[in-house]
Amino acid sequence: MGLNVDKDVKIRHRLRCKSIPAKVPNKIPNSVILGFKTNAIRKRRLCIYLKCIFGAIGIVFMVVEGELFISRTVEKGTFASNALKSVISISTAILLIFIILQHKYQRKIERYFNRPRKWRWCVEMIIEILVCIVHPFPGSMKIPKPLQTMSKESSELTRDFVYLDGYLSLFMIFRFYLFGQLISELLSSKLFSNRTLAKHLAGLTSVRLNSAFILKYLLFRYPFKFVISILLIVLITNSYAMQTCESYTFPGSEMTSFLNSLWLVMITFLTIGYGDFYPVSFCGRCVSASTGFLGIGITGFIFSVFVHQFEMTRDEKYLLKFSKEVKRKHERRIAASNVIKCFYMATKCKREKPKYHVWKVKFWKAVTSMRRSAKKCRDHHDIDLIDIQRTVQDIEKRQNEILNILCHLRDNRTTDENSNTSL
Structure with a gap:
């Protein structure tokens, strides 16, 4: 009578699970x-x-x-x-x-x-x-020539096949x-x-500590170096792609030179297009179109980096705000002193009608300027109150985030302890 080893092991495991609990290993x-x-x-x-x-x-x-x-x-x-x-x-x-x-x-x-x-x-x-x-x-694998845009200059350079290596x-x-x-x-x-x-x-x-996080760090820490590196990589790779497309399809043409390909890619990247060089092959035209789209996107990206770099810092904004506040207070003092001066001169020259009317007009002008300066000061204080309110809201938001992080930390600690005990 043969022995069924698998069946015997399953029966023992079932009996052991029902009768004797499994031994829990020590915590790692x-x-x-x-x-x-x-x-x-x-x-x-x-x-x-x-x-x-x-x-x-x-x-x-x-x-x-x-x-x-x-x-x-x-x-x-x-x-x-x-x-x-x-x-x-x-x-x-x-x-x-x-x-x-x-x-x-x-x-x-x-x-x-x-x-x-x-x-x-x-x-x-x-x-x-x-x-x-x-x-x-x-x-040396060859394929039939794909769709090409022919021209008089390239008609003598063409051939019926293209190497697949290109x-x-x-x-x-x-x-x-x-x-x-x-x-x-x-x-x-x-x-x-x-x-x-x-x-x-x-x-x-x-x-997530991935490549996107590192790119954001590079853009934040080294914005100009990062943008210049991206620009050089795009120009060199597209120039090589243009040279490969044109030289494999039309050997002996002007675009077999890397410098000519680089010039064509640069003027396409800048959306200028002088017309002295142009791609003839279908592959080269696809590379040229992609270069134009990349040029539009990267140019806008470069301008955004420059604008961000020339923004005023927080300290500079506070300095400008402080100087404006001092200027408003000084204007309000001058307006108040002009009101007092005009009122005093109008009461002093009350018996002389011509001078009295002159100082009376100056008095009301000074009152109007004082009201304007007072209104500017009130508006400025309202803006300060709004800033304080936003700061308090940011503090409350950060406090809630910290509490959520502590809750996640506690949950992960309990799950790690449970996993370790189960091991």
């Missing part, structure tokens, strides 16, 4: 859990660093292979071209491995912080893999998000001496 110290979290954050940071290194290797070799082909030094399908693209493929494979490891450690971190987001984690990993997996493969190289530009992750990780490690405690505080205050 908070220092051990904190060490697990710190270790997972350190490994995730290492994966981000290695991701950026291998992503940069792929971009560098892609640019080198493309420039050699544009300058007609190396042809597609040769040993040198295949060797360069093989290095790109190897670096891409290693990059995908580190992407999977990073999201694995990210899921551990979220589980440690009691914030599991399985679906979001899967979607982010799939999108990142799809963005990074596109690269020029070894070989379009795959354009998609590799999206790997620049890896450098954003690297900068975000470096700044977060610089800003927060203890990243785990900062994560706890961010969870209590509903603040």
